[in-house]
Amino acid sequence: MTDTRPGARGRPRGFDADQALDRAVEVFWRQGYEGASLGDLTAAMGINKPSLYAAYGNKRELFDRALARYAETDMAYAGAALARPTAHEVAETFLRDNARALTMPGRPAGCFSIQSGLSCSPENAGVSATLARARRAGELAMRERFERAVRDGDLGPGEDPADLARYVMTVSEGLAVHAAAGTPLHELERTVDLALRAWPSRTE
Amino acid sequence: MTDTRPGARGRPRGFDADQALDRAVEVFWRQGYEGASLGDLTAAMGINKPSLYAAYGNKRELFDRALARYAETDMAYAGAALARPTAHEVAETFLRDNARALTMPGRPAGCFSIQSGLSCSPENAGVSATLARARRAGELAMRERFERAVRDGDLGPGEDPADLARYVMTVSEGLAVHAAAGTPLHELERTVDLALRAWPSRTE
DNA sequence: CCGATATTTGACAAAACGTTACATTACGTC
DNA sequence: GACGTAATGTAACGTTTTGTCAAATATCGG
Structure with missing residues (x-):
């Protein structure tokens, strides 16, 4: 080829x-x-x-x-965020870099993996399914990162890694929808500030 | 007609x-x-x-x-949520009812106003714009409700109604994307639980 | 029953869709 | 320089798209 x-x-x-x-x-x-x-x-x-x-x-x-290319380039920040030392830093880095990526000048606003096919006609249902699978994989990676954080004592044993990962990805997807509608970066950042207030305090 | x-x-x-x-x-x-x-x-x-x-x-x-009809019927819970007595109850009621609506049996999973046209070809850009305007109007209504809450002393004077409204709508949109991918109601509810931890405590 | 009016039906039109056939062009090899 | 090979440009394929026309049908007021 x-x-x-x-x-x-x-x-x-x-x-x-x-x-x-x-x-x-x-x-x-x-x-x-x-x-x-x-x-x-x-x-x-x-x-x-x-x-x-x-x-x-x-x-x-x-x-x-195209999806693979997008994952390698525009989503590279996600892998880097997972390498942060604490769960809180993982979440904060991911969401802040996400907000930046969603409003990158010279690129379309929003997120490829949501915009390019959230819903399709039945004959293209595979497109939506592929995208959903990709997002699910990202959420799973974050969940596994948070599971490690629980083992490390970085997150309290009462915290649910799956819940936390789903929450972070949910906020990220909401940011993407907002960004697609033209919400500017500084407003997305304020949303991230607020979202991070939900994070469990380490002293718990 | x-x-x-x-x-x-x-x-x-x-x-x-x-x-x-x-x-x-x-x-x-x-x-x-x-x-x-x-x-x-x-x-x-x-x-x-x-x-x-x-x-x-x-x-x-x-x-x-169809959009107007959807707003009147499937989104009726939103108007009801705004009538709750406190800002926290507004946010909680809205998000919980939202999660339920996104997974209503017998209806498509997710949210019409996101799925039906988050992105379109240039010739149908008006569809995306109309939907974005509708979501924006919903966010504005919630913002105005929170402004009233600040005036009422229900929210501390340091809280920004626009930020809070944007946050609630962002979580709601993220829930919608998750629901469209098949996330079941009980997981959405756990996300709502987490999201509400970001809410300002009244004693502040 | 009759004329007026509006809806249903099935066929049709023009354009756009994803995909492919064909002849042409440009390169490395002999 | 001719040959094999693979990419190019054009043009077409059959299907599906949105939108419409004309005839048939159903109901009302008289």
């Missing part, structure tokens, strides 16, 4: 596949899976349809690649 | 316009504006296209009517 090694035979590809994929990410992000036509995609990617099919398969496979 | 009074001339309508509208609400809710084709809509409504156009105008006007 990709053909970067020397000794390649045939006409070389006239575009950068990763760069074009970035454009596709933006279109799916802004318009949703069903709102993004192949015409919209190829126009933004600077290629035409047969090139898209040759390089990515079809619309659905392009979307899956 | 509607023709319920006696003395009507012409062939009487063979369907109940409000009942058909309820079916349309469900289709838009489940599939989104762009994922709901006229075929899906007319099939669910039990009518055919010319009847739809005669009764509602076109797809977009049908959607606007």
